[in-house]
Amino acid sequence: MSAQPGSGPQLSRGEFGLLLLGLLGRCEMYGYEIVAELRRSTEGAIDLPEGTVYPALRRLERDGLVGGHWVEMAGGAPRRRYYRLTQEGERALATGREDWLRFKSAADAVLGS
Amino acid sequence: MSAQPGSGPQLSRGEFGLLLLGLLGRCEMYGYEIVAELRRSTEGAIDLPEGTVYPALRRLERDGLVGGHWVEMAGGAPRRRYYRLTQEGERALATGREDWLRFKSAADAVLGS
DNA sequence: CCTCGTACCTAGAGTCTCTAGGTATGCCAC
DNA sequence: GTGGCATACCTAGAGACTCTAGGTACGAGG
Numbered sequence: 001m002s003a004q005p006g007s008g009p010q011l012s013r014g015e016f017g018l019l020l021l022g023l024l025g026r027c028e029m030y031g032y033e034i035v036a037e038l039r040r041s042t043e044g045a046i047d048l049p050e051g052t053v054y055p056a057l058r059r060l061e062r063d064g065l066v067g068g069h070w071v072e073m074a075g076g077a078p079r080r081r082y083y084r085l086t087q088e089g090e091r092a093l094a095t096g097r098e099d100w101l102r103f104k105s106a107a108d109a110v111l112g113s
Numbered sequence: 114m115s116a117q118p119g120s121g122p123q124l125s126r127g128e129f130g131l132l133l134l135g136l137l138g139r140c141e142m143y144g145y146e147i148v149a150e151l152r153r154s155t156e157g158a159i160d161l162p163e164g165t166v167y168p169a170l171r172r173l174e175r176d177g178l179v180g181g182h183w184v185e186m187a188g189g190a191p192r193r194r195y196y197r198l199t200q201e202g203e204r205a206l207a208t209g210r211e212d213w214l215r216f217k218s219a220a221d222a223v224l225g226s
Numbered sequence: 227c228c229t230c231g232t233a234c235c236t237a238g239a240g241t242c243t244c245t246a247g248g249t250a251t252g253c254c255a256c
Numbered sequence: 257g258t259g260g261c262a263t264a265c266c267t268a269g270a271g272a273c274t275c276t277a278g279g280t281a282c283g284a285g286g
């Protein structure tokens with residue numbers, strides 16, 4: 001999703017990963033919450049199914065961009081896996097944001113919006 | 114790349130196709146030209162290799178969004194395949210633009226940019 | 227009971243991007 | 257005349273991601 005120093009041409013690869021980093025850059029969250037919050041805060045413009053989000057979170061964790069930990073809930077409620085950004089995740093978010101800004105203006109220019 | 118009436122949540126699928134439609138919405142172009150023009154006009158922010166662009170153009174043609182025709186060049190220069198938008202391509206571009214605007218503000222909100 | 231909500235998970239299909247080549251021609255320099 | 261570069265097209269295959277369609281488990285409410 002970045003790591004290439006040069007530029008980040010290919011936003012489309014792992015764009016959703018960047019969105020997750022953006023959310024987690026604000027506060028710790030768990031998967032189910034992320035799905036709902038993304039849908040809510042974007043009024044449905046971004047509506048990722050669970051089958052997209054859970055694997056994406058695992059990839060981010062595998063790549064060391066986020067760290068997750070289980071939290072047992074009281075009263076037999078399902079446990080949650082909370083994720084937060086690692087330092088490397090913070091860096092990836094920063095470069096990802098720059099890539100996004102560049103891509104956004106380029107695409108706007110091409111699309112004439 | 115759209116066709117679903119509801120909304121177009123998944124921009125990431127076929128985002129580059131939308132960029133090609135955007136370019137072709139301005140004037141007829143051929144593949145090699147598109148690669149160079151995209152690189153030039155976005156100052157390298159979008160730099161798609163030929164191996165991405167040629168198959169993408171064929172998909173757009175297969176899906177009826179663009180129409181292509183060969184033009185023989187004088188003096189033994191390589192022939193070119195020029196593409197232009199079909200009516201269906203115009204419609205797809207219009208919805209694609211709306212989807213892009215929605216996605217863009219949603220992503221901006223999430224990323225805080 | 228049966229369904230809904232919470233919260234996690236997976237397998238597999240489908241699709242796209244990119245690398246790394248290949249074809250063919252013409253022009254220029256050495 | 258040969259090597260390299262530019263124009264223009266193409267493909268196969270690997271790799272990555274998204275999404276569908278399920279599954280697990282528990283508790284609360286009708």
